[in-house]
Amino acid sequence: MNPRQFLSGLFDLSFQKLVVARRRVVEGVYALCVILAGAGALWWFIVGLLCAGHAHSLWRVLGTLVAAPLAFLFLVVLLRLAFEALLALFALAERANCLPEDLQDTPDSFVRK
Secondary structure, three states: OOHHHHHHHHOOOOOOOOOOOOHHHHHHHHHHHHHHHHHHHHHHHHHHHHHHHHHOOHHHHHHHHHHHHHHHHHHHHHHHHHHHHHHHHHHHHHHHOOOOHHHHOOOOOOOOO
16 A cells, blocks of 8 residues: 555545555554553653652562552553454454445345345
8 A cells, every 4th residue: 555545545544445454554553552552661660769768668569569460461451452453353344345236235235035
């Protein structure tokens, strides 16, 4: 998809063409989300260690050492599931456009006449 088609697809108010259905766009957004999740986990880790150091609590230090990486992994798993589901929906929508016209007209399109 060239930039001209991309821009025309963005302003297509009837949503006849899927703009975001390209795997590269979803990969880029996923990578950005993983980077942001990593930055958030790193921030949580640093702030948790600083707060635990001021409180002189070994349990808070150990909790931060365990909780921040586990939360990052949990968030990345959830992100991966969400983006894979999104890609599956996009693939389904692209294949639905390939159906014959007589199957697209009726709500019970799975029944042939």
